[in-house]
Amino acid sequence: PLPDVEFCGYCITHPSESKINFRIQTRGALPAVEPFRKGLNDLMGVCQHVLNTFERSMKEFRAQKEEEMQ
Amino acid sequence: MAARRSADEMRDRVVLGEFGVRNVHTTDFPGNYPGYDDAWDQRRFEEAFRVDVIREEEDTLEFDMVGIDAAIANAFRRILLAEVPTMAVEKVFVYNNTSIVQDEILAHRLGLIPIRADPRLFEYRNQGDQEGTEIDTLQFQLKIKCKRNPQAAKESSDPDELYFNHKVYSKHMTWVPLGNQTDLFPDADFRPVHDDILIALLRPGQEIDVLMHCVKGIGKDHAKFSPVATASYRLLPDITLLQPIEDEAAETLQKCFSPGVIEIQNINGKRVARVANARLDTFSREVFRHEGLKNLVRLARVRNHYICKCVFQSPDMVCVNKQRLASTCGWLCASPRPQHLYIQNAVGNCLLWD
Numbered sequence: 315p316l317p318d319v320e321f322c323g324y325c326i327t328h329p330s331e332s333k334i335n336f337r338i339q340t341r342g343a344l345p346a347v348e349p350f351r352k353g354l355n356d357l358m359g360v361c362q363h364v365l366n367t368f369e370r371s372m373k374e375f376r377a378q379k380e381e382e383m384q
Numbered sequence: 385m386a387a388r389r390s391a392d393e394m395r396d397r398v399v400l401g402e403f404g405v406r407n408v409h410t411t412d413f414p415g416n417y418p419g420y421d422d423a424w425d426q427r428r429f430e431e432a433f434r435v436d437v438i439r440e441e442e443d444t445l446e447f448d449m450v451g452i453d454a455a456i457a458n459a460f461r462r463i464l465l466a467e468v469p470t471m472a473v474e475k476v477f478v479y480n481n482t483s484i485v486q487d488e489i490l491a492h493r494l495g496l497i498p499i500r501a502d503p504r505l506f507e508y509r510n511q512g513d514q515e516g517t518e519i520d521t522l523q524f525q526l527k528i529k530c531k532r533n534p535q536a537a538k539e540s541s542d543p544d545e546l547y548f549n550h551k552v553y554s555k556h557m558t559w560v561p562l563g564n565q566t567d568l569f570p571d572a573d574f575r576p577v578h579d580d581i582l583i584a585l586l587r588p589g590q591e592i593d594v595l596m597h598c599v600k601g602i603g604k605d606h607a608k609f610s611p612v613a614t615a616s617y618r619l620l621p622d623i624t625l626l627q628p629i630e631d632e633a634a635e636t637l638q639k640c641f642s643p644g645v646i647e648i649q650n651i652n653g654k655r656v657a658r659v660a661n662a663r664l665d666t667f668s669r670e671v672f673r674h675e676g677l678k679n680l681v682r683l684a685r686v687r688n689h690y691i692c693k694c695v696f697q698s699p700d701m702v703c704v705n706k707q708r709l710a711s712t713c714g715w716l717c718a719s720p721r722p723q724h725l726y727i728q729n730a731v732g733n734c735l736l737w738d
Contacts, residue, residue, distance in 0.1 A: 359426050360456060364449070367435045371447070375437035 318344045391417055397622060397684040402672045410453060410687065443613075443697075448620070449690045457617055457690045464615040464694060466603040469508075471501040471522055473596045473608075480593040483552075485584045490592070493584075494526070496608050497554050498577040498697040499598055505569070509599045518563030522574055522598035525560045528552050530586035550586050555579035560595070577697060613695040619685035621662045627680050629657040637677055640670040663691070 321339035338346045393399070395417065399406045414422040432451035439446040449457060476491040483490070501522055509520040531548045543550050554576040561569075584592060603610030623645065629637050634657035638646040647660035672678045 356424055356426065360429065360452075363426075363430050363433065364435070364452070364456075364460075367433060368447075371435040371437050372440075375440065379440075 318342060319349045322349070391420075393684075395420075396687055398619060398687055400667060400669060400683040400685070402669075402678060407687075438691075444693065444695050446691070446693045449617075449692060451688050452690065453688065457692070461615050461617055461692070464612050465610055468611050469503040469600050469602050470609050470611045470697065471499045471503050471506065471598045471600055472606075473497065473499070473524070474599045474601070475516075475597040477595040477597075478593075479595065480591055482590045483584050483586050483592050484590070490584060490594070494594070494596055495606075497557075497581055497583075499524075499574070500577045501572075501574045501598065503600045506600045508601075516562075516597050516599070518565050518568070520599060521562060523560040523562050524557045524574075524596040524598065525594070526552070526557050526583070526596065527591075527593045528556050528586070529591035530588050532588040547586075547588055551582060552584040552586060552592060553579060554581035554583060556583075557596070611697055613697060615692070615694040617690045617692040619687065620689035620691055621665045621667060622684045622686050623659045623662045623665065624682040624684070625657065625659060625680060626682055629677070629680055630654050633657075633676060636674060637671065637681070640668075640674065640677065641665050642668075 318341045319338060320341050321337065324334050324336045327333050327335055336350065338349055340346050340349060394407050395412050398408055411417075412420070412422045416422065429451065434450050436448040436450070437445070438448060473491075473494045476487075476494055478487050478491075481487055481490060485493075499522070506522070507520045509516055513520075528549050530550045533546055533548055536546045540546055557576055559574040586592070601609035623641070631654065634646075634648050634655050637657050638648060640646075642665045644661055645659065645665045647658050648655045649658055650656075667683065669683065671681050671683070
């Protein structure tokens with residue numbers, strides 16, 4: 315969620331086509347592409363972090379199971 | 385204070401009322417709640433986010449994701465189901481099929497058999513390529529003939545005794561290496577995940593002789609390529625007793641929930657109910673059918689705590705699939721990179737191709 319975005323929405327025009335219609339409306343002088351770009355970058359950050367956390371948790375879980383077996 | 389508490393409840397909990405569910409949508413966008421700073425902050429997300437692996441078995445993985453939004457948790461689930469590749473039989477070359485099962489039915493059944501093969505070792509087949517090469521194809525052969533058993537007793541009517549090979553199982557599928565696959569995969573053991581999948585039934589004189597080509601594909605193309613039997617999630621239940629509940633009411637309360645959720649303790653001679661483990665509950669909402677109890681309990685779910693459960697097609701897919709979840713993260717990152725971005729007018733309408 316970003317402070318200067320007045321409206322943000324998307325729709326998929328037709329399920330058979332891989333196309334998404336995005337509508338982003340900003341307040342003031344902020345160009346509308348900026349929130350979009352920021353959103354994509356943030357999403358990448360989130361996914362990367364989820365990936366790292368997941369890998370770490372799996373490793374810990376397996377290490378813990380090994381300990382319990384021994 | 386009360387206002388803050390109710391705002392917290394609206395932000396964190398999805399409340400199950402008697403006739404409906406409240407606070408379903410995420411409302412914590414910036415500006416909506418005075419006094420809260422809801423602008424996206426990667427650091428805050430990282431501090432709050434965690435993944436707890438609960439259970440990992442041969443074919444099941446149960447883990448919790450805490451601190452993530454519904455959209456992203458759902459995106460992972462959808463990607464696991466539809467876009468994570470596996471190997472499955474795509475083309476069946478029928479050399480001889482005198483069984484009662486028609487060619488196309490047999491081919492269909494063979495396609496659905498899960499194959500134990502790491503899809504990362506293979507490439508996708510090129511479009512329009514009918515032959516397949518060793519980098520994109522795994523070849524299996526199923527060659528089996530049913531014969532009468534000369535040693536069977538005369539009066540026997542048990543097919544297991546009377547015939548040899550009358551049941552065609554997936555264990556009868558053998559890997560036929562293509563090209564240099566024996567060198568590429570010297571230790572590999574490519575076979576169906578389960579040995580005991582019944583493919584067809586035969587009687588003496590009938591035989592099946594087919595060659596199968598397995599290719600790499602995704603669930604979106606055909607469900608046989610989906611690596612998970614299913615991938616699902618649910619929100620963590622949160623049961624609060626608004627007042628102390630004792631004695632008979634406590635027993636009734638315990639029966640309203642799944643076993644293990646409510647525990648009855650003996651305090652000062654009275655039997656008092658306590659929420660022992662809300663996670664086990666499946667929320668039948670039986671408690672709303674009891675007039676005396678329905679106002680004493682609040683049933684809710686924690687909005688950003690996802691209990692995810694994936695049942696995989698093949699056991700080693702669990703390890704592979706943790707990589708998968710990883711790569712789906714990578715996928716999610718990589719794919720929305722727009723190659724072409726059109727800004728149509730000043731208001732900011734964009735059309736996006738990926």
